[in-house]
Amino acid sequence: MATTEAVLDTDSASLEAVSAYRRDGYIVVRNLIGPKLIEACVDGISGLASGRIARKTTEIAFEPGVDPSRLRPEDREDHIRKFAWYVDDSPPLYAAAMSRRLHALLDRILGTGRVLFQDMALIKPPKIGGAKRWHQDASYFRVSDPGLIVGVWIALDEATTENGCMEVIPGSHLAGPAVHLPELDVNECTIRPDLLRLQDRKPIELRPGDALVFHSLLHHYTAPNRSPYRRRAVQFHYHQVGMQWTSLEEHRRAFHDETGAYAGCTVQKGPVPAGKEFNYVGGGRIHDVRPTDWN
């Protein structure tokens, strides 16, 4: 178990941060992005939701049961569960992914040379935002080495236990790939409950602009948002150069149960009704990392 967690509020990526990342599987970075970029990112999310900003690559998924055709454009944002692939539609969201300070820190933790391979935002709207069940992100990625992947979750609103902040189990990445239970909706795939050290769970409350940097094997969760408060956040996944995308069979070697059966989240639980098929696409849309300052 972790003794002290690394919380960075300076520009230097200390050895303590590197050591905490390896030991705990995460670090918290205070004020990773500043007020102007936060405001521009919020405007980007709102504009993509309402249609004010054109969605060329951005994909949107609404909370279950929401009929978007019944919503006014300005009300859509408060009914959306997930945005994906938005950095090419929004310069501020791209700038957040390419933050110079972030990449100086990641260089220190993981070494130089990485690409952005996934940009996603779960914005957990007030009152109706659903949970994201306990999982390891690596269960969704068929890759050669999950240690070469890092997730970065940046709060755009205050994230608290009330509105569904991230919760983590410190050090859980050290136990390696965990058995996950598949679901018809792959987004609902979750770690088998007996493998969760829930007594050690730790909420990570963040202020706007703060970030959680976490290992792809870290057990993490977010609760439903029943509060009246928004909890918008953006999430980026990067991998170091040289990491290989592999096959389902290779992924099974890491994610399997006691019988040897596949226990990752890249295959949905059947039988799958027509129209609900999930087709796994590894690799996503790759962007070279070009560290940027936003003024």
Ligand SMILES: O=C(O)CCC(=O)C(=O)O
């Ligand atoms: O933003 C959230 O609520 C959860 C994000 C997350 O854990 C994920 O997408 O893997």
